[in-house]
Amino acid sequence: MPLLMAGCANAPLEQAGSLSSYSDLDQADGLLAKSKIRIRKDEVLAARTVRIIPTTFAEGARTETISDDQRKLVGNAIDRTLCAGLSDRLEVVPASQPADLTVRAVVTHMTATDEKAVATTKVVSVAKSFLLPGVPVPTPRLPIGLGSLSMEAEARGKDGTPEAAMVWGQGANFLSGAARVSTAGDAYELASAFGNDFSKLVVTGENPFKSLSGPPPAERFQAMAGGAPKYAACEAFGRAPGVAGLVSGAVGAPPEWTDKGNGVPAAPAETAAAQ
Structure with a gap:
């Protein structure tokens, strides 16, 4: 564990001002x-419907080395991921409709991935497969240029009361996770980690890190494989890349190659103050 943490990018728990209180x-x-x-457990568990406002980026998360299209893909x-996770218990409705809970997330900090370092790691991995064919020797990433993602999100009731909130940060590490040759590669991979953690908080009403998650429902497997999501409202965020996404992640290809996003042109950037 100390070795893993030593080779992990720092992800500060920054505040963008979108939460009701810190x-x-x-x-x-x-x-x-x-x-x-x-978390207000009783109030959250009483909810039956949820709507998701598309993720926005605080000004401090807008690094020049990550393009607007890449930010859109990460968001x-x-x-x-939030839509798929929340669907485990709640009915997801379109953002234009009222719901028991409204979920809004903001990216507060994002560090770019060093593409050259990832490419070098992939070259070493290929060389290992030739020199030691059939030998399961892991190929750690170079512990430089690791990306990170920091978030904050809140679920509010119909009257605007904050029912659940999370400030979250995680950095890529050199031992686990898929390394992609893209400046947004690590942030893209960490996006699903945050979505799973926050949706588990809302679905269970409890600390998502206290217990291991059980196997996901069949509908989630279908969505992960690129099939239709459980609720039509989730189609607003496009479909997962499925097998093509898994293969591209394994070989280190940029997520832009297989993830088509939501197919909607990017909206003008919003600052945290506008939240």
Whole structure:
């Protein structure tokens, strides 16, 4: 564990001002993720419907080395994962319709991935397969240029009362996860980690890091494979790349090659103050 943490990118728990309050958040760290949460369990579990406002980026998360199209892809990956995870218990309705809960997420910090370092790692991996064919020797990433993602999100009731909130941050590490030759590669991979953690908080009403998740429902498997999501409202975030996405991740291809996003032109950037 100390070795893993030593080779992990730093992901600060920054505040973008989109949450109702930061004073009553409790520390709730996972194995790799740092997090602070707030949950009103009874109120959250009483909810039956949810709508998702598309993820936005705070000004501090807009690095020049990551393009607007790449940011859009990362934001959409967050929303797609949230939609799939929340569907385990809640009915997801379109963002234009009222719901028991409204979920909104903001990217507060994002560090680019060093494409050259990832490419070098992939070259070493290929060389190993030739020199040691059939030998299961892992190929760690070069522990430089690791990307990171920091988020904050809140679920509010019909009257605007904050029912659940999370400030979250996680960096890529050199031992686990898919390394992609893209400046947005690590942020894209970490998008699903955040989406799973926040949706579990809302679905269970409990700290998502206290227990291991069980096997996902059949509908989630179908969506992960690129099939139709459980609820039509999730189609707003496009479909997962499926097998093609898994293969491209394994070989280190940029997510832009297989993930088509939501197919909707990017909206003008919103600052945290506009939230």
